[in-house]
Amino acid sequence: MLRRTVEELSTGSDSDYSNSWISWFLSSKGNEYFCEVEEDYILDRFNLTGLNTEVANYSQALDLITDNLDDEIQDELRGSLDVQARLLYGLIHARWIVTARGLAKMLEKYKKADFGRCPRVLCQSQPLLPVGLTDIPYEKSVKLYCARCEDIYSPKSSRHGSIDGAYFGTSFPHLLFLVYPHLIPPKSGPPDVSAASGSTSTSGGREEGGKRVAGRRAREEVDVGVAEGVGEGASTAAAAMKADRYRPKIFGFHVHEIAKLQRWQEAVRDKQVVKLEEIDV
Amino acid sequence: MPSSSASSTPTSTLTWISWFCSLPGHEYFCEVQEDFIEDDFNLTGLNSLVPFWKEAMEMVLDVEPDEDSSKIPDVSIVEASAELLYGLVHQRYIITRQGLQAMADKYEGGIFGSCPRVYCQGCYVVPCGRSDLPGLDTVKLYCPNCHDIYVPPSSRFQALPGAFFGTTFAHLFFQSYRELAPAPFYKPPTATSPGRSPHSNGSESVSSHDEPFVNPNPYGGQKRAAGKVYVPRIYGFRVSERAKSGPRMFWLRLRPENHEELDMVDWRGRWIDEVDDDDDFDEDDDEDDRPMEDFDPVSK
Ligand SMILES: [Zn+2]
Ligand SMILES: [Zn+2]
Numbered sequence: 048m049l050r051r052t053v054e055e056l057s058t059g060s061d062s063d064y065s066n067s068w069i070s071w072f073l074s075s076k077g078n079e080y081f082c083e084v085e086e087d088y089i090l091d092r093f094n095l096t097g098l099n100t101e102v103a104n105y106s107q108a109l110d111l112i113t114d115n116l117d118d119e120i121q122d123e124l125r126g127s128l129d130v131q132a133r134l135l136y137g138l139i140h141a142r143w144i145v146t147a148r149g150l151a152k153m154l155e156k157y158k159k160a161d162f163g164r165c166p167r168v169l170c171q172s173q174p175l176l177p178v179g180l181t182d183i184p185y186e187k188s189v190k191l192y193c194a195r196c197e198d199i200y201s202p203k204s205s206r207h208g209s210i211d212g213a214y215f216g217t218s219f220p221h222l223l224f225l226v227y228p229h230l231i232p233p234k235s236g237p238p239d240v241s242a243a244s245g246s247t248s249t250s251g252g253r254e255e256g257g258k259r260v261a262g263r264r265a266r267e268e269v270d271v272g273v274a275e276g277v278g279e280g281a282s283t284a285a286a287a288m289k290a291d292r293y294r295p296k297i298f299g300f301h302v303h304e305i306a307k308l309q310r311w312q313e314a315v316r317d318k319q320v321v322k323l324e325e326i327d328v
Numbered sequence: 329m330p331s332s333s334a335s336s337t338p339t340s341t342l343t344w345i346s347w348f349c350s351l352p353g354h355e356y357f358c359e360v361q362e363d364f365i366e367d368d369f370n371l372t373g374l375n376s377l378v379p380f381w382k383e384a385m386e387m388v389l390d391v392e393p394d395e396d397s398s399k400i401p402d403v404s405i406v407e408a409s410a411e412l413l414y415g416l417v418h419q420r421y422i423i424t425r426q427g428l429q430a431m432a433d434k435y436e437g438g439i440f441g442s443c444p445r446v447y448c449q450g451c452y453v454v455p456c457g458r459s460d461l462p463g464l465d466t467v468k469l470y471c472p473n474c475h476d477i478y479v480p481p482s483s484r485f486q487a488l489p490g491a492f493f494g495t496t497f498a499h500l501f502f503q504s505y506r507e508l509a510p511a512p513f514y515k516p517p518t519a520t521s522p523g524r525s526p527h528s529n530g531s532e533s534v535s536s537h538d539e540p541f542v543n544p545n546p547y548g549g550q551k552r553a554a555g556k557v558y559v560p561r562i563y564g565f566r567v568s569e570r571a572k573s574g575p576r577m578f579w580l581r582l583r584p585e586n587h588e589e590l591d592m593v594d595w596r597g598r599w600i601d602e603v604d605d606d607d608d609f610d611e612d613d614d615e616d617d618r619p620m621e622d623f624d625p626v627s628k
Contacts, residue, residue, distance in 0.1 A: 308475070
C-alpha cells in the first residue's frame with residue numbers, strides 16, 4: 048500500500064492514530080464526507096451485526112481497517128481487500144453516524160461546511176449534509192440534503208458524486224435535526240459568518256423572534272457553534288412563510304403559467320401552516 | 329490590430345467576437361451578429377454605461393482604431409469596456425429571434441449544464457441574471473423544471489455579470505420553445521410499484537409515460553415534468569410534520585396532478601370552493617408509508 052506509506056512518511060507523526068488505516072482513508076482525496084468511526088465502536092461486534100454477509104473477506108477486511116492485518120498477507124490480496132475494507136468501513140459509517148457520538152462528529156463537519164453549500168441561490172450558501180436514497184449498497188450514489196429548502200442535490204465534484212449513498216444512509220440528516228432541533232436553519236436571512244448551521248433571521252417581525260434571540264444568547268455561552276437556528280422553544284409551524292422564492296419575469300411581468308403554479312404551491316403551503324398552527328407544533 | 333495587445337486580441341483569422349466567446353469561462357455567451365451591433369437602435373442607452381465607447385466598439389467590431397487612439401492610457405481599459413459593451417449587447421441580442429435560436433442550439437447541446445437538484449433529473453438549465461444592470465450580481469442558472477435559480481458549479485462562471493444575460497432571457501426562451509419547458513402539473517407513474525401498496529388498484533399499472541404528453545394550456549410548457557419531490561425519512565418512516573424538524577418546504581417543489589387543479593386557487597392565492605378540508609397533499613401520494621409518529625422528539 049504505497050499511498051499509505053507515503054502518508055506515514057509525510058505526516059511524520061508518532062501517534063498510533065495517524066498511522067491507522069482509518070486516518071489514511073479519511074485523508075484520501077474524495078473521502079472528505081466521511082468522519083472518523085471510533086475504534087471501540089468498530090471493536091464492539093454487536094455494532095457490526097449482519098455486515099459479515101455484506102462484505103467478502105469480512106474478517107480480513109475488518110482486520111485491515113482496525114490495523115490488525117497480518118503483514119504476511121500477499122500484495123495481490125491486499126488490492127481486493129482494500130475494496131472490501133472501504134465497503135465495510137462505509138457500512139459501519141452509516142450505522143455510526145446515527146449514534147449520539149457519530150451525530151456529534153458529523154455536526155462538527157457540518158459546521159465547517161465540509162459537505163459543501165446549497166447551490167440554490169435563495170438558500171444563501173446554507174451548508175449541506177450527505178444523505179443516501181437507499182440504505183442498500185451499490186444502488187445509489189450519495190446526495191446532499193439542504194435543511195433550508197429541504198431538498199436534495201447532486202455533489203458538484205464527480206469524486207463525491209461516485210460515493211455510495213448507503214455509506215451515509217437515508218436517515219442521517221433528518222435524525223440530526225430531530226436530535227438537535229435548535230440547529231434547524233431558519234428559512235430566510237443571510238448565512239452566519241461562522242458558517243455553522245446557516246443563518247439567524249434578521250427580521251424580528253414575528254412573535255417568536257424575541258424568544259428566539261434570548262434562547263440563542265443563552266446557548267452561545269455554552270457553545271457558540273451550536274447557537275444557531277430557529278431556537279429551542281420556537282414553533283416551526285409557520286417557518287415556510289419566511290422562505291424566499293424566485294419569480295420568473297419577462298420584461299418585469301410574471302410568466303402566467305409559472306405564476307399560477309407558484310400561487311397553487313403557496314396555497315398548499317398556507318394550508319399546511321394553518322393545520323400545523325392548529326395542532327401547535 | 330495594434331501588436332501591443334497581442335496577448336488579448338484574436339489572431340487575424342478570428343474575429344474579436346469569436347475569440348471572446350471561445351475563451352474559457354465564456355461558454356455561456358453566443359456570438360452576436362455584427363449587423364446587430366452595427367444597428368444603433370439596438371445600442372440605445374448603452375453608451376452611458378460603457379466608458380471609452382468608441383474604442384470599445386472598434387475593438388468588438390475589429391475596426392482599425394483612429395490615429396488619436398493614443399490618448400487611451402492602457403489597452404486593458406478598452407478591453408474591459410469592450411467586454412462590458414459586448415455583454416450588454418448580448419443581453420439584448422439573446423432576446424431576439426436570432427439570439428434565442430443561437431442560445432437554443434447551445435441549450436440542446438447541454439452547454440449550460442443541468443439542474444443540481446436530484447429530482448429535476450438532469451434537466452438542462454439556462455443562464456440568467458437577477459438584474460439587467462451590470463455590477464450588481466453574477467450570472468445564475470435557471471431550471472425550467474423547478475423554476476428556481478442556482479449558483480453555477482464552476483468558479484470560472486462565478487465572476488460573470490448576470491446582466492450579460494439579463495432577467496428576461498431565460499423566461500422568454502421557454503415561452504418561445506415551449507417543447508423544452510416542463511408543464512406545471514405531474515402525474516406520478518402508477519407502474520412503479522405494482523402490488524406494493526394494498527390501496528392501489530392493479531388495473532392502472534400501465535405507465536403513463538408511454539403516451540404522448542399534452543398540456544391542455546397551449547401557451548404553457550409542453551414537456552413532461554420531472555415531478556418527484558423528496559420525502560425525508562428516518563428508518564424508512566417519513567418524518568412527521570408534527571415534529572419541529574418535520575417537512576415545511578415540500579410545497580416549493582410540488583405540482584398538482586393535472587392542469588385543472590391549478591384553477592382551484594384564485595389570483596389572490598386562496599382555494600376556491602374548498603369542499604374537502606382534510607385533503608392532505610403530502611400524505612395521499614404513497615399510502616404505504618406510515619407517518620413517523622414514533623420518532624417525534626421525546627421532550628414535549
Ligand atoms: Zn437549499
Ligand atoms: Zn431544477
